[in-house]
Amino acid sequence: MEKLLIIEDSKDIKTQLKWGLKKDYTLFFASSVKDGIAQFKKHSPKVVTLDLGLPPHEDTAEEGLRCLSEIIKLNPFTKVIIITGNSDREHALTAIERGAYDYYCKPINISELKIILKRAFHLANLERENRNLKERVNRRSTELCGMVGQSHEMRAVFDTIRRVATSDVPVLIQGESGTGKELAARAIHSLSMRSEGRFVPINCGAIPENLLESELFGYEKGAFTGADTSTAGKFEYASGGTLFLDEIGDLPLKLQVKLLRFLQDKKIQRIGGHEDITVDARIITATNVDIQQAIKEGRFREDLFFRIGVVTIKLPPLRERGEDIMLLANLFLSRFSKEFGKNVKGFSLEAQHRIKEYEWPGNVRELENRIQRAILLTDKTVLEASDLGLKSESPFTVSSKNYSGLTLKEIRELIEKDVILASLDRHKWNILKTAQELGISRPTLYELMRKYHIKL
Ligand SMILES: Nc1ncnc2c1ncn2[C@@H]1O[C@H](COP(=O)(O)OP(=O)(O)OP(=O)(O)O)[C@@H](O)[C@H]1O
Ligand SMILES: [Mg+2]
Structure with missing residues (x-):
């Protein structure tokens, strides 16, 4: 009651x-x-x-x-x-x-x-x-910081992210450039009990060694010329939150020792300082190089590798994510179309084909950049392969090779959708002219547009 x-x-x-x-x-x-x-x-x-x-x-x-x-x-x-x-x-x-x-x-x-x-x-x-x-809808879409993926590989990644988020263990994220390493780190942070604290990213490969040391650990007044006031470093700044050390493979040996010490007893010392400062920060690291190789060459301490890699998350390259490629492509298409006030509605059949066969060495970032640029520059409603800079030398012909794994019905539908989109685009989305060109009635055209989720 x-x-x-x-x-x-x-x-x-x-x-x-x-x-x-x-x-x-x-x-x-x-x-x-x-x-x-x-x-x-x-x-x-x-x-x-x-x-x-x-x-x-x-x-x-x-x-x-x-x-x-x-x-x-x-x-x-x-x-x-x-x-x-x-x-x-x-x-x-x-x-x-x-x-x-x-x-x-x-x-x-x-x-x-x-x-x-x-x-x-x-x-x-x-x-x-x-x-x-x-609340549930909000939580679901923001839970992983907007990370998207339906493929088996990415679902496994999301599972691991959710599982490790609740504990404080260090996490090492590996993946080629642009695979979403920083995004994954942010997702872990935002799902963790530290989400109210700061997420502090720093790229260990982009800063010279002595500068990196003072950035990370801070310094006391007078520690070196120019050290006019005592200053806290990123470790202290990240206290209560998460410190994200990107390109960890580039961390100089001297700083590897200091990081190891922190991981062992949660203490750091500022440059020129004599007192230990206790810091409560979670460490997430990322690398796009093979750390094993760096260990063999003596550039990376093995004991540190074991410490930072308690949990390792491997982000698969985009080309190995199957249907996720088109999922992400469509996501970026609608996002940038809206952002730039354009009316881009989809990809041509050839563009879809080229997107799927391209290697994507720059992974998700490259996909995002190419689509962003294409939408910025286009006046069309359908993006062509050439808009994405993906036109290859070999002419694109519809051959059974492009469609391996699909049934005849699926192939017919793919082509039908492409032809309709192209015709609509040619006639500036005039329904009457498009229907005339395709030799079908207007209701039939509407029917087909509904079937293929083509919106006016
Ligand atoms: N699964 C995903 N869903 C949606 N967006 C993604 C996904 N993965 C990556 N992105 C987007 O791709 C871009 C690159 O991601 P991010 O910076 O996290 O990659 P990275 O691996 O750190 O790259 P780099 O090695 O170049 O530093 C970002 O704009 C990010 O938002
Ligand atoms: Mg990054």
């Missing part, structure tokens, strides 16, 4: 409500603001009925309005129904302005009140459902 809190000081009315409503609701009673708030906190009812004239000021609405404000402050979604004498309708209206759901004038007719209560609970439940739904 739903819980209903009744805040009312008149004994008669309480008795009336008790007998009238006890079959439908679990009832809680209070006779003063203090008691009412205490009961509200204890039972969190979705609906409350509230008498405005409560002790010690039974003749004014002061106490009742105060009680209303308290309840709304505690939970703004509560449905408060004001029970009022005929004389203070005005106060009832004030109460509505301050967030009450409805009001009901005495004398009370139980069957009327029941209808109001029923509606209030119904609405409270609907709103709650709605909020939950919204």
